Amino acid sequence: MTLNPKATLMDAQDLTRALTRIAHEIIERNKGTDGLALVGIHTRGVPIAERLAELIERFEGTRPLTGKLDITLYRDDLTEIALQPIVRKTEVPFDVSGMRIVLCDDVLYTGRTARAALDALVDMGRPGVIQYAVLVDRGHRELPIRADYVGKNVPTSRSEVIKVRLEETDGADGVELLELVDA
Amino acid sequence: MGAATPAAGSPPTKHPRHLLDLAGWTAEQVHALFDTSDVMAQVMTRTIKKVPALQGFTVGTLFFEDSTRTRLSFERAARAQSADVISFAAGGSSVSKGESLKDTLKTIDAMKSDLYVVRHPAAGAPLQLTRWTDAAIVNAGDGRRAHPTQALLDAYTFRTSFPGYAGFEGVELAIVGDVAHSRVARSNVELWTKLGARVRLCGPRTLLPDELGERPGVTLTHRVEEAVEGAHAVMALRLQTERMAGGLLPSLAEVRERYQVNRARMRLAHPDALVMHPGPMNRDVEIEGVLADDPRSVVERQVANGVPVRMAVLYTLLVGSR
Numbered sequence: 450m451t452l453n454p455k456a457t458l459m460d461a462q463d464l465t466r467a468l469t470r471i472a473h474e475i476i477e478r479n480k481g482t483d484g485l486a487l488v489g490i491h492t493r494g495v496p497i498a499e500r501l502a503e504l505i506e507r508f509e510g511t512r513p514l515t516g517k518l519d520i521t522l523y524r525d526d527l528t529e530i531a532l533q534p535i536v537r538k539t540e541v542p543f544d545v546s547g548m549r550i551v552l553c554d555d556v557l558y559t560g561r562t563a564r565a566a567l568d569a570l571v572d573m574g575r576p577g578v579i580q581y582a583v584l585v586d587r588g589h590r591e592l593p594i595r596a597d598y599v600g601k602n603v604p605t606s607r608s609e610v611i612k613v614r615l616e617e618t619d620g621a622d623g624v625e626l627l628e629l630v631d632a
Numbered sequence: 633m634g635a636a637t638p639a640a641g642s643p644p645t646k647h648p649r650h651l652l653d654l655a656g657w658t659a660e661q662v663h664a665l666f667d668t669s670d671v672m673a674q675v676m677t678r679t680i681k682k683v684p685a686l687q688g689f690t691v692g693t694l695f696f697e698d699s700t701r702t703r704l705s706f707e708r709a710a711r712a713q714s715a716d717v718i719s720f721a722a723g724g725s726s727v728s729k730g731e732s733l734k735d736t737l738k739t740i741d742a743m744k745s746d747l748y749v750v751r752h753p754a755a756g757a758p759l760q761l762t763r764w765t766d767a768a769i770v771n772a773g774d775g776r777r778a779h780p781t782q783a784l785l786d787a788y789t790f791r792t793s794f795p796g797y798a799g800f801e802g803v804e805l806a807i808v809g810d811v812a813h814s815r816v817a818r819s820n821v822e823l824w825t826k827l828g829a830r831v832r833l834c835g836p837r838t839l840l841p842d843e844l845g846e847r848p849g850v851t852l853t854h855r856v857e858e859a860v861e862g863a864h865a866v867m868a869l870r871l872q873t874e875r876m877a878g879g880l881l882p883s884l885a886e887v888r889e890r891y892q893v894n895r896a897r898m899r900l901a902h903p904d905a906l907v908m909h910p911g912p913m914n915r916d917v918e919i920e921g922v923l924a925d926d927p928r929s930v931v932e933r934q935v936a937n938g939v940p941v942r943m944a945v946l947y948t949l950l951v952g953s954r
Contacts, residue, residue, distance in 0.1 A: 519671070522685040522713070522947075534951045535664065536671045572680045 452610060452627040458603055461622035464584070467600030468497070471582055472504035474598050475551055484577065485549045486514040490566050491537050493555035494518075496617035497584060501553060516541035518552070523565035539569070546574035551598075555613040557583040560594035585624055587611050647952060650769045651945055652758050653778035654822045662827065665944050666788050672940035672947070673792075675712065686715035689950050692745035694737070694761075695721045695772070696752040701911065701935065702772050702782075706749045709942035715950075718743060733757060734764055741765050747950055750774070768949045776815050782910055783819035785941040787827060789934050790865055793906055797864060803829035806859040806901075808893055809869030809918050812839040812880075816910045817869060825849040834859035835869075835891060838880045856891055861900045867908040868893040868919040887917060894920035898928065906930045 459467065479485050482505060489498030495517045506512035519537040552566050563581060570576060582598035587605040603626070605611065610627040614620070647665075648656040657665075675683055691710040693703050703719070710717045720740055733752070740748075747768040750758045755775030762769050773779040790805075791798045805824050811817045811833050821831050821844060830849045833840060834856055845852035853859050860866055871887055881887060898905065907919070907929040915921035924931055 522671070522675070522683040534668075534948060536668045536947070538671055539674065568684070572683070573678060 450629055450631060453630055454625060455609065455628045456626045457623065458585070458611070458626050459601060459624035464600070464622045464624065467584065468500055469504055471598045471600060472501050472508065475501065475580075475582065476505060476509055478580070478597070479549050479578075482509050482511045482513050483549075484547065485551070486516060486543065486545070487551045487553055487582075488516040488518050488541060488566075488570065490552060490554045490562060491517060491519045493613055493615055493618055494553045496615050497555060497582075498551075498553040499617075501551075501582065514543050514548075516543070518566055518569055520562060520565040520569050523569045525561060525565070541573060544574055545570060545576045547577045549578045549580070550576045551580045551582050553582045555584050555615075556611050557581075557586045557594075557596050557599075558589055558611075560590045560592035563594045564592050584613060585611055647948060649949070650758075650762055650771075651780050651949065652762070652769065652771045654780050654783065654819060654826065657826070659827050662784070662787075662823065665784065665941075665948055666791055668944035668947060669788055669937070669940045670792075672709075672712075672943035673937070675943075676940055682712050682714060684714045685947055686710065686713035686950055689715040689747070690743075690745045691715045691717050691747050691749065691946060692740055692743075692767075693717065693719045693721075693749045693772075694740065694751070695719075696733070696750075696757070697773065699751055699772070701938070702751065703749075705935075705938040706770075706772065706781075706942050706946075708939050709946055712939065713943055713947060715946065718745060733760070737761055737764050741767070747946065770945060770949065773815055776813050776818065778819045778822075779815040780819050780823075781938070781942055781945060782816050783823040784945070785934055785937045786816075786820055786867065786908060786910070787823050788941050789908070789930050789937050790906060792937070793930050793933065794864060794904065800824065800827040800829045803827075803865070804832065804863045804902075805829050806832045806834060806863040806866045807869065808834045808856055808859055808866065808891055810839045810871055810881075811835045811844065811869065812841050813872055814869050818844075820867065821847065821850055832859040832863065836881065836886075856893070856897055857900055860893075860897050863901045863905055865906045865908055866893055866898065866901055867910070868913075870910065870912065871914055871918045873914070884917060892916075892918060892920060893923065895923050895926070898923065904928075908934060911935065 487498040487502050489495035498515050502513050502515045517540045519539045521536045580597040583596045584600040586599045586602050608629045612625045614623045616622050647661045693706055695703055707717050745767050749770045749772050751772040752774050755777035757774050758769050758771040797803050807817050824831050832851050834853050840852055909919055909931045
């Protein structure tokens, strides 16, 4: 099995525009930044949450709180882990109770990551509202979950793979569509 | 910033399926286990001290030798990850023969566990059990041979309590007392030398086996002062008073006089040195009572760390096997 590049879905500029729009939408929907916190899901949700917080600060003058969530201990799809499983730290340095939490991730696919993230989050307290922001929604949901903020909707087939690259984790920004083919 | 913490890189090889001792584990795998322990420790600070990570798994604890704290610590570690626990405890005498060990295991194994935590007075018993079940085996102490989770929680306590030495390079550990009968000492020697530390073993001639000194990174001495000088951690071993009858030790007075870890001797150690003890302590025998309550003492932290470290062990072995 190999991955063949198929198309560039978003370049660096598209990605920035999408995040800028989402930042505006978050402010609008929550009527400002009061009690607002952005929580990124490891790995790429973390820089996305940070960037959204930065943009919101630029527009509103106040930076929302940010946190990092690792959902490994909450997953239901640990089917095949080749090596020692890696669990990363969850860093949510504030009480989530009553907060307006926006969960951030790069790709929404089956919805299982979001489900696990919701479980992980409610184990920390009782947030007032939980919303969900993703850079790409590629469809194929297996659970009744939807995103409140979407950078780009991309209809895909299951044999395709969405690769999100971010400056912070991958050295450059961009979203690519790849296809899984039998070599 | 990058999401990956420095230690979060995946280890290049698969960890062993069982934890019988630390021989088959690489330093990298141990550090990855400690990183997981950090996360588990964080879970234990939350209001809801429970995650669903091991939901649907069953952990059996088989104790053929008395133990309260180790068994409780493992059971807590299993339940905090939503695993089910079945417990079997037997007095040492009734089930010490090989054949009945097999029968006992077969009976319990019929109730389907995914992992057994085993303590047995006979060295090698946990290894023997791996041949009779498909479940993973964690050794919770076999004779004088090994007690790997105790060593892991000791080293983890050091890693989290001694800033600047988390990588263990240049670390000097002193282990003082009845080394000969101590599985804790053997497992700690194995682990700390693997991690890059040097270990000094100290005890009376009768309780300090020469062969341990042949390992690279290990030195033997009969003088406590020599063992403690400049050490970053000093571990006192429990004096097993039942051994006194065998004539291996002259008297309690001599132990106190020559081998007790106390404040005066700790002055020779590194200024920030930690005082450790695997418990249960004989206060004012192998360790000065006042020193056990001193800020340098991490004895309570060792007990507390037992839970997250064992959580990481159970998680790694069970989830890694799925």
